[in-house]
Amino acid sequence: MSIEPLFTFRNRWFTTSVAVTAGLFLVAALAGFLWLPSLQSNRGQAAEGAGGIWGEICSAAGVFRPGPAKSVTKPDFRGTQVALTPTLLKGADAASVGRGATLALQCSMCHGARGLSEADSPNLAGQHPLVIYKQLQDFKSGARSSAVMEPLVAKLTDQDMRDLAAFYAYLPRAPWNIPTDAPPPRIVISGAPVRGIAPCGACHGTLSMKPGAAWLDGQSPVYIRAQLVAFAAGTRHNDIGQQMRNIARVMTAAEIDEAARYYAGAQQ
């Protein structure tokens, strides 16, 4: 009834299994980190950056290396600097709304006293605070250009923008009369999956809301149309990761029109 020892070089199971496993690992590692990379090597051409055999091993191991500086194409415009996180606007209080109301006196001639515009400036009443805050930051940094808005935000501080966001978010939204006679247009409710367009409503509120996407309900149709055209042309380029540019570029003129009219609702 003796139990033979296992972890000893005299046990054939032990020696064989360890040797086979280690051998396999070594052969696979040599092939994966030396041999295969050498077959696709750019050792000859690229003195900068590639780094010879050691460079190849690092690359096979997944170590990120910046490419040669000259190959990076920089866009000729400035993108947004804002990162949207759940805690970005934490801590807004009633005082914030009050300060925002005072600041908003400068804005009311275009955006309306209660955030509802008479002209074709966008409505701000009830807009999600992240949207207001981000757009103001983008106007200030130049990521979103507007001859009208840029000079107005130049002297706003970060706290001013938070206060304005809190104030406008606090105002009641525009009354929106959804056209009930017809179902929402396909582009709003289904998108166009084959062209990679998610339903507008999946981000803008009809179905669900995504951070940074604006309430469009009751917005001026002229404004919506103008923004979509600007996204498509690339003249508006402050959307993170090209979320809206990628969509607007592949929309048809008819779809832009349908979406604008639907969101404008009774106003149109």
Place this chain on the structure above:
Amino acid sequence: MLTSKRLILAHFWLAFAAFAGALLLGEWQMFIRSPLHAWISNPEWYYRSVTGHGTAMAYVLPTLVAMGFGYFITEAALKRPLIGRAWAWVGFGLAVVGTITAVIPVALGAASVLYTFYPPLVGNPFYYIGVVLVVVGSWIWVALMSVNLYRWKKDNPGAAVPLAMFANVAGSYLWAWTSVGAAIELLFQILPVALGLRTTIDAGLARVFFSWTLHAIVYFWLMPTYIAYYTIVPRAIGGRLYSDSMGRLSFILFLVVAMPIGVHHLFMDPQVGGGFKFLHSVFTALVALPTLLTVFTICASVEIAARLRGGRGALGWIRALPWRNPMMLAIAFSFVMLGFGGAGGLINMSYQLDAVIHNTQWITGHFHLIFGGAIVIMYFAIAYDVWPHLTGRALECHGLIRAQLWTWFIGMMVLTFPWHWVGILGMPRRMAYYDYTDPALAPQANWVIMSVIGGAILVLSGILFLAVLIRGHRAPQIDPGPYRFSVAVHQPRRVPVALNSYGLWLSLMVGLTLVNYGFPILHLLTTPGTDVPAITVGAQK
């Protein structure tokens, strides 16, 4: 020698209840995104359903079957009462509480993140806490399996551990180690965000941790099925197991090579280097070995049964098999589905071919065929085989059982073959809506309808399955006698210590995991700037 019948039945019933609910969700998903139904106009409902379906089918069903069957094997194979039954009930309680905790936020639409968690999407914390509770409950099971075997070995020094128990404990160790990856991801990456302690998450690293779990969890799902192949099928069809050592070798190989290969789920991911992808591919190729061994051994065992029944000739013996025996049907169907599924798997594991079918409906077709088909059909067979021993009543309705197995097989083929095909045509997975009026998609419409029909057959089969089990509780009482596992042609008295213990194989398993995963994990952990802002499900209204 079964003293924990209620415990075992409780596990099986929780598993099958979750299965039944999820089955209906699956068919609903198939139906509403087919051309037979107008677009539901809200993708959120779809993802809510897929999260529920995936969580119940991938976590609750197999974990509870493995636990219940594990307790059964412990008593039936070791021929003594389970040690630590109170703890087993605690583990079961955790699984129940966890399932309920997870299901509520999913049903409310607060955690439509899919069962793979999909960071940077983050949902309600209770969903993850629920999943963690189920896993912790299963860890209690792992510990109990280990303790029971240890005590038995002390009382039977030098004796060969019965194959069923040997495999069962191997499966539990595999699960213990593979669940660590997802546990780290949940506890250290996702839950802090879900609880509002952090706002960013390293989604790439999270995917690496999930891949640690994702491959070997498949082998954990597979364990009860393979145990049934080796230790139930030969006996049930009147044959003998061709080789006991081959069985031990297969389970050992699963232990060693199922772990260090998960990066094959990340072939298209940029955050893992090509060298590691190759390394994992090599070991992936090896994992076919235990399955080939199994197919060979089980085919030989089946042939033995046929020859014992007077079968003759090179292939003529196949006719002599007991085709009216439910176990015979189950193993045959399971092997056919395993064969097709395995062939598909060869495509998935080939780096270049994978690029073609990555994230298409081919993948869902593939794992429904293997998991929902080859694996789950043996869960049914296990239930049929052990039910009389658990209830003390006969399962007499053999006709119904055969109809159930046939419909599951046919339904699964009709569901998954078109599913593979539309995947090749380019249909992406995890999409709530397909516009079949578009000329690019129109050719897929009829194939999707075929899948809907396959799913309906499966629902019917699922109902039959529950009907058989429920009738089993009402049937006349019988004495089923002691439970017997298969006997090998050469039933071993003693086996080499390597084939009777786990130390060596666990060392290799952990060692290979560390060398194959260590660097990518450390590298991502120490590289700054790899975090992205988390997206909270249903946060903004």
